[in-house]
Amino acid sequence: MTQITVGENEGIESALRRFKRQVSRSGIFSDFKRLRHHETPVEKYKRKAQQRRRRR
Numbered sequence: 001m002t003q004i005t006v007g008e009n010e011g012i013e014s015a016l017r018r019f020k021r022q023v024s025r026s027g028i029f030s031d032f033k034r035l036r037h038h039e040t041p042v043e044k045y046k047r048k049a050q051q052r053r054r055r056r
Contacts, residue, residue, distance in 0.1 A: 002026055 002022050006015045023029065034047065 002028065 002019065004015060004019050004022060006012075039047070
């Protein structure tokens with residue numbers, strides 16, 4: 001679960017921007033898209049290749 005703490009003098013825009021950046025880094029959106037839609041064999045191959053590259 002992605003979580004951020006908003007500073008006392010921090011604006012909501014900057015907190016939202018930090019939250020979006022953290023969500024994109026953690027891969028939540030890509031997992032959501034992968035689970036929500038049908039994945040073609042080519043997409044599956046590309047996703048697994050990218051995961052292999054990340055692990056190295």
